[in-house]
Amino acid sequence: xxxxxxxxxxxxxKILNRREGLSGAFRDLxxxxxxxxxxxxxxxxxxxxxxxxxxxxxxxxxxxxxxxMMTGILKPTDGVIQVNGLAPxxxxxxxxxxxxxxxxxxxxxxxxxxxxESFKILREIYKVDQKTFDRHMSMFNDLVGLSxxxxxxxxxxxxxxxxxxxxxxxxxHNPQVVFLDEPTIGLDISIKAKIRSVIKELNRERNTTIxxxxxxxxxxxxxxxxxxxxxKGKILYDGDIKKVNALFGAYRTLKLQIDDFDxxxxxxxxxxxxxxxxxDNGITVAETEESWTDVTIDQARTPLSDVLNFVMRDFQxxxxxxxxxxxENVVRKVYDGALG
Amino acid sequence: xxxxxxxxxxTYMIGLVYxxxxxxxxxxxxxxxxxxxxxxxxxxRYSDTLRGLTFDETFLYVGLGSxxxxxxxxxxxxxxxxxxxxxxxxxxLTKPIDYQLYALAANFGSLLMGLTAVSIPTVLILAFVFxxxxxxxxxxxxxxxxxxxxFLISFSIDYFVGVMAFYxxxxxxxxxxxxxxxxxxxxxxxxxxxxxDAIQKILFWLPFQAMYHTPIMMITKANQGLDVFLPxxxxxxxxAMTLFMFTRLFYNQAIKVxxxxxx
Numbered sequence: 173x174x175x176x177x178x179x180x181x182x183x184x185x186k187i188l189n190r191r192e193g194l195s196g197a198f199r200d201l202x203x204x205x206x207x208x209x210x211x212x213x214x215x216x217x218x219x220x221x222x223x224x225x226x227x228x229x230x231x232x233x234x235x236x237x238x239x240x241m242m243t244g245i246l247k248p249t250d251g252v253i254q255v256n257g258l259a260p261x262x263x264x265x266x267x268x269x270x271x272x273x274x275x276x277x278x279x280x281x282x283x284x285x286x287x288x289e290s291f292k293i294l295r296e297i298y299k300v301d302q303k304t305f306d307r308h309m310s311m312f313n314d315l316v317g318l319s320x321x322x323x324x325x326x327x328x329x330x331x332x333x334x335x336x337x338x339x340x341x342x343x344x345h346n347p348q349v350v351f352l353d354e355p356t357i358g359l360d361i362s363i364k365a366k367i368r369s370v371i372k373e374l375n376r377e378r379n380t381t382i383x384x385x386x387x388x389x390x391x392x393x394x395x396x397x398x399x400x401x402x403x404k405g406k407i408l409y410d411g412d413i414k415k416v417n418a419l420f421g422a423y424r425t426l427k428l429q430i431d432d433f434d435x436x437x438x439x440x441x442x443x444x445x446x447x448x449x450x451x452d453n454g455i456t457v458a459e460t461e462e463s464w465t466d467v468t469i470d471q472a473r474t475p476l477s478d479v480l481n482f483v484m485r486d487f488q489x490x491x492x493x494x495x496x497x498x499x500e501n502v503v504r505k506v507y508d509g510a511l512g
Numbered sequence: 513x514x515x516x517x518x519x520x521x522x523t524y525m526i527g528l529v530y531x532x533x534x535x536x537x538x539x540x541x542x543x544x545x546x547x548x549x550x551x552x553x554x555x556x557r558y559s560d561t562l563r564g565l566t567f568d569e570t571f572l573y574v575g576l577g578s579x580x581x582x583x584x585x586x587x588x589x590x591x592x593x594x595x596x597x598x599x600x601x602x603x604x605l606t607k608p609i610d611y612q613l614y615a616l617a618a619n620f621g622s623l624l625m626g627l628t629a630v631s632i633p634t635v636l637i638l639a640f641v642f643x644x645x646x647x648x649x650x651x652x653x654x655x656x657x658x659x660x661x662x663f664l665i666s667f668s669i670d671y672f673v674g675v676m677a678f679y680x681x682x683x684x685x686x687x688x689x690x691x692x693x694x695x696x697x698x699x700x701x702x703x704x705x706x707x708x709d710a711i712q713k714i715l716f717w718l719p720f721q722a723m724y725h726t727p728i729m730m731i732t733k734a735n736q737g738l739d740v741f742l743p744x745x746x747x748x749x750x751x752a753m754t755l756f757m758f759t760r761l762f763y764n765q766a767i768k769v770x771x772x773x774x775x
Contacts, residue, residue, distance in 0.1 A: 178514060243606050284530075286527055293518040293519065296515055296518040297515045297518065
């Protein structure tokens with residue numbers, strides 16, 4: 173039996189439509205104008221013990237809501253959810269014992285105390301015996317090298333150090349499953365790499381199941397064998413990362429700032445690109461912010477350098493940037509049927 | 513239950529981290545005691561006893577009131593409100609703990625810190641600087657129990673105000689109102705004996721007198737018999753249990769707002 177079993181899971185939120193202005197605010201006090209929002213609209217998947225699963229999607233896709241249902245914070249509106257055979261919501265305290273959770277935006281550490289005190293407090297809350305605790309701590313130390321920080325107040329840690337401490341804290345009671353909600357948010361490249369290697373090691377050493385939500389496709393590429401893409405509460409893709417990897421690996425976005433830009437320019441650009449590279453060229457053109465134009469290129473079909481050369485020759489380009497594809501664009505591609 | 517002990521230790525240690533803050537609290541308390549001393553001295557200028565209290569008893573009452581005030585004022589309402597509004601509650605909900613007991617333990621740590629850092633020094637100042645005398649009696653032995661029950665009542669009221677965060681954007685008005693009601697009607701500022709008889713009768717039926725007046729009476733009138741003290745303790749116990757259970761149910765109801773309707 174799988175560790176996490178989810179079937180037709182859905183969650184609706186009731187949201188009060190706030191009326192405009194002061195008089196509206198007063199009317200809101202007495203009569204509610206509610207609308208329901210489907211944060212999660214009938215999803216199903218199973219996760220086996222020991223997997224690292226990337227759970228990705230744009231903002232407001234329903235990722236956090238799903239995580240909150242798996243951790244027992246939220247009650248599902250409908251459907252089945254089981255972690256280790258039990259419904260998280262009805263068995264919250266018991267289930268909390270086998271789970272570890274890191275919310276990237278919040279800390280579970282005691283802000284005013286030295287790091288080690290938080291670990292000690294968690295040890296007693298989870299009833300981890302001293303021997304196991306000592307063994308874990310020395311293992312974390314080999315892995316993360318944090319012992320120098322233990323006597324430092326949590327509030328004086330850098331964001332990256334704090335995140336590493338938070339992640340180790342979530343593994344302290346040797347949970348079966350750890351949920352990492354945006355663990356690399358706001359971190360620089362080197363600390364991201366460190367966090368990724370720590371997560372990978374902990375998963376390998378202890379066979380801990382890890383569910384990771386992130387906006388950083390780099391995290392997913394580095395860690396996960398399997399990804400689940402969700403948008404608007406529905407699953408768009410669930411499967412091997414390789415297929416998706418090929419998808420966003422091959423795409424690049426060329427950002428162009430074109431002189432004398434107006435609505436016609438974008439039309440002309442489109443036509444000229446079609447003329448030059450043919451109709452089925454894997455190129456899409458979209459205007460984004462002021463005077464910037466996004467040209468997304470499938471490198472499997474058209475080399476980036478050709479497009480760049482062509483555009484530079486025919487247009488007055490002020491500035492150029494080349495980006496890897498963003499989460500939003502991956503989701504758009506999946507919508508467009510790029511995964512068949 | 514043992515898993516809440518480290519939480520007590522944790523908040524006690526936070527107190528140690530901010531130990532210099534207590535120096536100012538003690539200093540403030542000394543100034544307050546000085547002002548109260550001369551104020552009550554002038555009130556007692558023309559008579560030895562007022563409303564059945566001598567000057568010494570009244571000053572001891574007011575001084576103990578200030579010492580207990582430090583213990584019971586743990587800002588639990590603000591802290592709980594903040595944790596709920598900022599979503600910290602989600603972190604607690606993923607731990608194998610009961611939030612009310614967790615908050616109680618955290619506050620008990622603050623209480624112990626206040627006891628060692630401010631209340632005991634205040635009592636020493638009362639004894640050695642102001643030379644206040646205490647009659648020996650069974651009340652002194654019952655005082656710790658009474659204080660513990662007072663803490664439970666005080667915590668429950670704060671917890672209730674904090675949990676209101678699920679329904680209200682701001683706790684400010686509610687908290688200030690609570691603060692004023694408690695300070696005036698509990699005996700924290702003025703001995704309840706000084707209120708008109710009719711109001712005293714009403715106050716007897718409210719939980720606030722069980723927070724300050726009852727434990728203070730255990731010391732100022734310590735030589736009374738058990739027949740006086742046991743009913744007082746019993747009333748405290750009833751209030752403590754009722755309020756603790758009521759706020760527990762209130763939380764269980766309020767958390768559904770979050771867990772079913774979303775944060």
